Structures are given as structure tokens and as C-alpha cells.
Amino acid sequence: MLRLIFRFIALMLLAAAFAALVIDGARSLSDSALVLTPLGKTLFNLFPTRFPLLQPAIERHVSPVLWDPVVVSLLLLPTWLVAGVTGALLMRLTRRRRAPIGVEMR
Numbered sequence: 407m408l409r410l411i412f413r414f415i416a417l418m419l420l421a422a423a424f425a426a427l428v429i430d431g432a433r434s435l436s437d438s439a440l441v442l443t444p445l446g447k448t449l450f451n452l453f454p455t456r457f458p459l460l461q462p463a464i465e466r467h468v469s470p471v472l473w474d475p476v477v478v479s480l481l482l483l484p485t486w487l488v489a490g491v492t493g494a495l496l497m498r499l500t501r502r503r504r505a506p507i508g509v510e511m512r
Contacts, residue, residue: 413497444482444484
């Protein structure tokens with residue numbers, strides 16, 4: 407059951423990555439220049455009241471060192487890249503294992 411939930415989340419992330427890629431592509435065509443929407447801007451548009459609380463929460467509850475080199479770098483990456491890689495990793499981690507040769511699966 408847990409595998410089903412994670413695979414559903416992975417499919418939603420892959421669909422979101424595709425949608426973000428199409429949106430960035432359409433903006434790039436209309437502007438005649440490469441447009442990549444960073445993850446931070448997307449999260450701010452989705453959660454305008456909660457997103458500013460992310461930095462103090464991570465610095466206070468996890469580690470102040472984690473914010474600047476790790477999370478800031480992640481928030482500057484394109485949305486489609488982060489969602490696509492995360493979705494692909496979840497799909498890969500939740501796949502069924504192959505049966506060893508000579509063993510029947512029922």
C-alpha cells in the first residue's frame with residue numbers, strides 16, 4: 407500500500423515537471439530567450455504566506471549551515487528539473503524487484 411502511495415506521488419511529480427517544462431518552453435518562445443522558472447519562485451507563488459517562514463524554520467530547527475549552501479542552491483534550480491528528478495527517483499525506488507532466475511513468482 408505504501409508503494410502505491412509513493413508511486414502516485416512520483417507520477418504527480420513527473421506530471422508537474424512536464425507542465426513546468428511546457429510553461430517554461432512557452433515563455434521562452436514568447437520572449438525569444440531562454441526562460442527557466444526557479445523552484446523558489448514556484449513555491450512562493452504556491453505558498454505566499456508560508457514560504458517566507460521556511461528559512462527561519464530550517465535555521466532554527468535543523469541547522470543554519472543547511473540553509474545557505476544546500477537549500478538556496480536547490481531553490482535556484484529550475485522547477486521542472488527538481489520535480490522530474492525527484493519523481494524519477496521515487497519511481498525507481500518503488501519499482502518491483504525482479505525475481506531471481508529460476509524462481510517463479512505468483
